[in-house]
Amino acid sequence: MSLTQAVFILLGAMAVLGALGMVTLRNLFHSALAMILALFSIAGVYVLLEAEFLAVVQVLVCVGAIAMLILFGIMLTRDIVGRATPVRNRQWPLALAVSAGLLAVLAIGLVRAVWTQAAGAAPAGVADLGLALVGPYALPFEVASVLLLVAMVGALIIAREARE
Amino acid sequence: MIPLTWYLVLSAVLFCIGLYGVLARRNAIAILMGAELMLNSANINLAAFERYLAAGSLAGQVFVIFNVAVAAAEAAVGLALILAIYRSRDTVSVEEVDLLKG
Secondary structure: OOHHHHHHHHHHHHHHHHHHHHHHOOOHHHHHHHHHHHHHHHHHHHHHOOOHHHHHHHHHHHHHHHHHHHHHHHHHHOOOOHHHOOOEOOOHHHHHHHHHHHHHHHHHHHHHOOOOOOOOOOOOOHHHHHHHHHOOOHHHHHHHHHHHHHHHHHHHHHHOOOOO | OOOHHHHHHHHHHHHHHHHHHHHHEOEHHHHHHHHHHHHHHHHHHHHHHHHHHOOOOOHHHHHHHHHHHHHHHHHHHHHHHHHHHHHHHOOOEOOOOOOOOO
8 A cells, every 4th residue: 555545545534534523423512523523634634635715715714714614613603412302303314314324325326337548647836726716617606606696695694783 | 546436425415415405403593504405416527527527528517516506505595594584483493483474
């Protein structure tokens, strides 16, 4: 086993561990910290995929912005200890069965699938990505920025304190 | 070299854990975190497919960037909705939010 494979297994184990902690921990704050661990490990996976820009975006947006937003949400709703209510709802065995079944189907399909790999072309760099975003992908890029603007205004209006 | 299947299996495992979180948790914020994890596992797939099956085509990485933008918008609007529900109903448990139930 080569070094990169060992690093991948380590990162994957950290991501799965963080994800499992996220869905099982009782304290919602700990759950959010476990999610940060999982998202950070995914940034490491991007580095292994030679997508450095994605790794930076992952750390900045997912770990930096979204996780902070969720932590603020948890603190603003102060339901941290869950007031002794159970973490899971009544249908959790069904949810577990559905998730495990989907995982089994996906795993069997993925292990059996044969991929025709492209002959070793050079991975795209950050400069190519930037040119693509303002060239062939300019219209989706603008649509994404409009979406972000609409989401920001909408979030502000929905979350605003209603004044009588 | 890491086989492509490893990335796909890791992504499938993370997706299913996120799905379980969405289906089984009571707290609305925990459900939002599960959805976040599912989006991120899809992103691993996109980046891995680009790297292994279409290296240099950039389509996968561009998709991941748009996906991250959508995830950020979803988290902002979702948390705003949860805050608004918490203000009016004093709870973030999805089982107690049943205004539309006849």
